[in-house]
Amino acid sequence: GLITLETEKEKARAEREKIFNALDLYDKAVLRGDTQESAEGKRARDEFRQDWLELPNNYTDLSTPIEELYPILPSIIAYFA
Numbered sequence: 001g002l003i004t005l006e007t008e009k010e011k012a013r014a015e016r017e018k019i020f021n022a023l024d025l026y027d028k029a030v031l032r033g034d035t036q037e038s039a040e041g042k043r044a045r046d047e048f049r050q051d052w053l054e055l056p057n058n059y060t061d062l063s064t065p066i067e068e069l070y071p072i073l074p075s076i077i078a079y080f081a
Helices: 005-032 039-058
Strands: none
Touching: 005 039
């Protein structure tokens, strides 16, 4: 197991896929009306999603473990994880 920028980026992309599955479940709950989303909650959700989209592409320093850069999961979405 050689650790490279690309292997770390792939690890983050795999984690992002798991997190985005939870995000999809959250979005469905909001659409169905099972969960109410505040303006602040929507902003947190959007920022969280954008941070995850950018993380693998912006990772350039192997001296910092990529896991330390993972965005913090908002509690309302953690329920669906």
